[in-house]
Amino acid sequence: MPFNLLLLPLLGGCLLVSGTHLLAFRAAKQSGERLIFAAASVAVVLLVCARIVTLLLLEHCPHTGTLWRWLAPWDYSGTATGALLLGVFAPQVINRIVGLEEASRRAVQEHGDGLDRLLFEATEREIQLVVTLATGKVYAGWLDWTPPNPGAADAYLRILPTMSGYRTLDHRIQWTTFYQAVYLALGPDTAEPDLQAFTKVIPINQIVTAGLFDPETYDRFNPGDQSTAASPGAEHTGI
Numbered sequence: 001m002p003f004n005l006l007l008l009p010l011l012g013g014c015l016l017v018s019g020t021h022l023l024a025f026r027a028a029k030q031s032g033e034r035l036i037f038a039a040a041s042v043a044v045v046l047l048v049c050a051r052i053v054t055l056l057l058l059e060h061c062p063h064t065g066t067l068w069r070w071l072a073p074w075d076y077s078g079t080a081t082g083a084l085l086l087g088v089f090a091p092q093v094i095n096r097i098v099g100l101e102e103a104s105r106r107a108v109q110e111h112g113d114g115l116d117r118l119l120f121e122a123t124e125r126e127i128q129l130v131v132t133l134a135t136g137k138v139y140a141g142w143l144d145w146t147p148p149n150p151g152a153a154d155a156y157l158r159i160l161p162t163m164s165g166y167r168t169l170d171h172r173i174q175w176t177t178f179y180q181a182v183y184l185a186l187g188p189d190t191a192e193p194d195l196q197a198f199t200k201v202i203p204i205n206q207i208v209t210a211g212l213f214d215p216e217t218y219d220r221f222n223p224g225d226q227s228t229a230a231s232p233g234a235e236h237t238g239i
Contacts, residue, residue, distance in 0.1 A: 054078050127214060
């Protein structure tokens, strides 16, 4: 097969790797060289499948080969094009079989690190997250977006905060701002963009500690701290 035609299955491999939920998470964690190798490996599989389909098509519909040679008179151009088409349409089929939620669960279990598992658990259980930044600032709130690769240098997450504060010298949290009271005052008909205005973008490399956060559990372990219990709207409302 001519070298320039090999670009078609390689492109198909890239599309399959990036477009399939099962593979996209792992691909996001790979470097450029390893990602190209993964795409090339998938391209080989696509080439084999495309060649089989092409031979079957030529056997049962020989006129198709004559027509194709008139349109693209290059050796193995049909196989290369078939590999590209498989790379385009196969992700749609695979994603219907294994949905995003199931693919994410598998990816986190097989390839995720501690932070991946924490972010996935917070999203799946619909529970708040509390993060402490290098500046000492603390945010508790609902995850609005998580990065596919938290280990990347420019990775960040978005939180819709319910409370914020700072760490004291004895490492306790001093809550100073309670956002839920503001959310509740906006009313049930508040548009999504209005809530998004409160979203905080937090670089992953600025996070010192992170964990799941439940106000009621926090109050049980911190009976002397009445900040969460006394704050208006501090209870879980599902915002």
